[in-house]
Amino acid sequence: MRKGMQSRWLMGVVVVLGLLLLTLLPRTEDTPRNPAPRSSSSQERSLNTWNTSEHAVPTPTGSLRITGVVRDARGSVPGVRITASRADAETLSERPCPEPLRDRQAPSSVRENACRIVHMEEEVARLVEAREGEAPVFAQTTSAEDGTFALEGLPSGAFALWALGEHGAVMRPEVPAGSEAVELELEEGFQLSGTVTEALGHTPIPGARVTVLHEAHTRFFDAIADDQGRFRVGPLPPGRYLEVASAQGWRTGVFREEPWIDSDVEVDLKLHRMRWLEGLVLTPQGLPAEGLTVNLRPDFKGADLQTTRTDAQGRFTFEEVPAVLNHAWVWNPERTAYGEASTEKTSEKLVLRMTPCSFLEGTVRDEQGRPLEGVRLTVKKQDPGDDPPPEALTDEAGHYRLGPLIGPYLEITLTRDHFMNKVEHLSRRDDLARTWDFTLARAVSVEGTVVDTGGAPLAGVALRFLSKRDAADGFTRARSSNRDANTVSDEAGRFLLDSDREDSGWLFAEARDFTAAKVDVKVPSTEVRVVLHRGASVSGTVVDAKGAPMTDVTVKLWDTTPGSGDAHTDTVDAKGGFSLRGLKAGPYMLEAWRRTPGMEQSTSRPVELEEHTQAEVTLRFEEGRTLEGMTVDTFGQPVPGVQVRACIPLDDAPAWQLLVEPCDPRERGGVRSGPDGRFVLQHLVAPTYQLVAWKEGRSFAPSRSRGGTADAFSLHVAPGSEDLRLVLERSPRLKARVVNAEGQPLSSSLSVKYEYKGATQAPDGVFDLVRRDTIGGVRISAEGFFDLERDVEGQPGEDVDLGTLVMTRGRKTRLFVRDEANPGSMAGVPVFVVPSYKDNPQPDRDPDPPRFHGRLDAEGAIDLDGLPLTTRLFTVRLQQDGRQQDVSLDAHQEVVTVTVPARPR
Structure with a gap:
């Protein structure tokens, strides 16, 4: 009994000591949940990468395992954290794209509803801040002393394995559960470092959280910015990554540097401060508008729409708005009145003065005066909201009613089969007649059906007509309107092309997975039958030098027939696969291409296609050679942080490669030299490269550089180049x-x-x-x-x-504007206030007087700031109807009222 008690007591001591030891060990985990800044110096914190709390231990959900070993160039590596994750429906990379962002031109290898998460900025920012949208981790472990590992409790299916060590990292996608002897060979990986600063300057934002997330497999890696706003994350495996930066009181930003990162990257993440925005909504009569929904959208791509309601005094408030251009708009419930305003000044209050909306009515007839039924009238998008533009369809009597209409000018498109499309521009002034009739000219048409070789109708085929007469004159179409030049076949394969004259020419038909067709036709024609052939195809896999599938690679198939200039493009899938179909017979060059921070990498091979053949090709990227060098100043001292880029000289580019990207590190980025000025370029396969270098405040001096042959802008280097030194002079x-x-x-x-x-x-x-x-x-x-x-x-x-x-301070004058025709408040009315030079001295030796283009504030006034200490004449013009009045401001007036006269009857 005593012996058993002693054993249990000793076991308890061991467990307690073990737990205590675990709490004292440093942890360098891959995915944070609740990171907190450590009590270390700023310099030390800037060097710590994703040193945050680990995942909760995953609950086993299956009985399968994955075993293997972690190695690097020197052998097995212990102490490397390995995790198995898998994307699901809630993962950011797998979420369906919102309808407006769906890429209808996406290659076949991309899911129909897929959307690159970089386009969903607001959604990505919200989910990352909430720590949602990451691929779930099913198992995790650490490699043993001999580098071996075992991931237990996995369900069936394939997993992405992440091995993250102190000096290297690797990610292996699509590893099936149950696999044994999996080799994870650590690569050098890359470090992503940089600063988080305010958008309008270089002031650092200490304590900002930076989350780096892998686009395809959506893993999160965090860092906290130090007192100088500096952060660093890594080493990470090569891939596509986004950076999400957030801080209290600042708008969360989503950033993307390079499409594919495989070497160290330095970034500058700029955030916009959030602010409180107030405003006022007034009816067309200038009275407070209660209970209306105010919409607000910041001037950011993909920014979310915010809404709020007005109170009894017509006031509204948005508590968190980025300090950028913001656009607000409001409708009344009946949609008979509309107001909008923009602001970007922190102190400015928005005033939305609603104006009545109008409806346009009338009749559409043909040239003989007969009413036309089924004419579609569409107004070009008017407001910044998501509502579709107003449309109307004429009835049996040719009558339409179109609206609600806003804005001073209208662009209306009229379309109907067998008639020429028409675009009308109208001015929506107060004297614009509410009745407006249109006349459409009858067209001559080409009608028919598009089918495949089996006779099945084909929808979505793009068709266009080219007149022989216009082709001889160098024109590309024979239409009076762009909307008549092209069409797309419907679900039944039917199409209709209208022309303004009888003619002869060619009908071109193009569709994905089919070879393009060219048919001789006459205008008018009916029952034209266009047959599309599926043609040849080429598919295969892109692999690296070790035979592993590569992702984030673009495949281009160049038609090398003289004078062709055509290229078919696809993007490889998660397994490196690609497929190009609908190809005509002939000689091609198949190229796999990707961009990295330091260069564009590619590999190619010729392909000869015959009619209806299906070619299988493997494209392999060579390991290539490595080029090392230093960036130095004119005294030979290291210059860190220089962007270096390698490009193939234009003279060496193959003839079939029609598009060659510019060799400019400022636009395309480059590898950055380290603190000692050293840089490394990998995977060089061409005989010669030209190197360019850039850093803010420095100028690259090829003629003073060593290790190659200089031209005016670059240094040409060949295999065997030694003692490579890129010299950067101090810019004036x-x-x-x-x-x-x-x-x-x-x-x-x-x-x-x-x-x-x-x-x-x-x-x-x-x-x-x-x-x-x-x-x-x-x-x-x-x-x-x-x-x-x-x-x-x-x-x-x-x-x-x-x-x-x-600088000399100007004087300020408050200018009140009144309307003789309407004695009520003018708050929120849009006006122009510009200098009137007809009575001002010429030439004007005073500084340029200010101009104003915007809306009157809640008092019906504006402040003209920076006026010279002399008498000046200004013109005040109402934007809505163009009425105007001149006003003279003497050298000392602080308040002036100007009355715009009523329109003469």
Whole structure:
């Protein structure tokens, strides 16, 4: 008895000690759930990667296992965490795409309802913040001392295996449960590092969470930004990744750098601050509008729609809105009145003054005056909402009623079979007649059916007609409207093409999986029968140098027949498979292509296709050679963070490759040199490459570089190149310090004169920019101050310091606008206020006076800021009907009222 008690006591001590030891061990897990910043220095935190809490231990859901070994180039590797995950219906990568985002041009290897998650920005941001949408983990373990591992309790099916170690990583997709002796060979992987900063400057956002997620298999990897906004994640296996950055008080951002990442990447993730937005909705009579739904959409691709309701005073509030351009709109319940407004200023309050909507009525007739039934009238999309544009269909009497209509101008399209399409542009002024009749010209038509070789009708076939007469003159179509130039066959394979004249030409028919057809036709014609042949096909697999299937590869089949210029494209599936069908016989070049941070990689082989043949081809990427070098300054000292890119020289590009991407690391990215200036380019297979390099504030100097042959823009390197040094010179700088009259720094912007590019912002008023020798002059702007213009003079390549620039504050005048025809409030009415030069001195030696294009505020007024201390004449114009009135502002007026006259009867 005593011996049994002692044994149990010893066992308990061992368990307690074991648990205590586990709590003390450092953990470097692959997927966080509730990460917390560690009490370490900023530098130490910036180096820690996804050091967060681990998954809960998965509950076994089956009886199968996967066993194997983890190795690297030196042998077996212990202590590597291995997980088995599998995408399901709730996983981000598997969720169906919203209808507006479905890619109707997606290749056959992509599921019909699939949508790249980069397009669902708001949905991705919401789910990642809620820690949802990740592929579930079914089993996890750590490799033993001899590198072996066993994943237990798996159900049947295939899994993605992730092996994440301190010095390498690998992901193996589609490993069936029950597999044995699976070899996971660690690759070097890549580190993703960067900064999280505010969108309008470089201020870091400490404590921001960065989640890196694999697009295809949706695994999450987290990091917390340090005090300088720095973070690092890795090493991760190569693949497609998104970055999701979030912080309290900031709009969560979804970012994507390179389509395929297999080497270290440095990113700058910029977030927009969230703010409180208030507004007011008024009826057309200027009274508060109660109980209406206000819609708001930020100016972001894929941004979610927000809604709220107005209170008894017509007021509304949105509590969290990104500090960007926001567009708001509102309808009354009867949809007879509409209002909209935009804002991006933090302090501005929105005023939505609703205006009555109109309906357009009339009759559509043919050229003989007979009413036409079944004419479809469509208005070009008018409002920013998701509602379809207004449409109407004429009845037996040719009558239509179209609306509700908003906006000052209308674009209306009229279509009907056997008649020429028509596009009308109308001005929706107050004097626009509510009755508007249209006349359509009769067309001559080509009608028929598209079938396959078995006689089955084909839907969705694109058809177009080319006139022989126009082809001889170099024209590509013989229509008066684009909408008559093309059509698509319906479910029964029927098609109709209308023309404005009798003619002869060719009818072209194209459909996926079929060879294109060209048929001689005359206009008019009926019962034209177009037969499409399925043609030849080529399918196969893309593999790496070790024979493993590759994903994220584009397959291009180039037609090498002289003068063809055609290319068929497909994207490989999760198993590296591809299939191209509907091909005509002839010689082709089959190419597998993908873009990585440092270069475009490709492999190709010729394919000769015969009629109705089915070719099977395997494309293998070669391992290639590795090129190492350094980025240095003119003194030979390392320059870190330089983007280096390798490209095949244009003269070496094969003739069949019609499209060659530009060799520019600023646009296409590149591998980044490390802290010691070293960089590595892998998988080089061409005889010669040209290298280009870029870093902000530096200029690549090929003539001063070593290890290759220089031209004006790049360094050409061949196999065996040694002591490769890419020299980057310091770029000349343009400097300035902007202050107010009291010498205090002034938040301002600098733009290059006569150049259509965004201005550079300087919240602290200090500018230190790369100077381009082409800059002739700059304009400095600050809210409430007169613009300053300065010439940029200096020798090419030299710094230019504009010194301290003192800006003069302008005066502000509050301008109230009244309407003689309507004594009520003018709040929310859109107006233009522009300088009127007819009575102003010429030439104008004062700074440019301000302009205003927007809506009157809740008091029916606007603030004109930055006015010169002289008398100036302005024109106030109502946007809705064009009525206007001039107003003179003397040098000291602070409040002015202008009344726009009523329209003469």
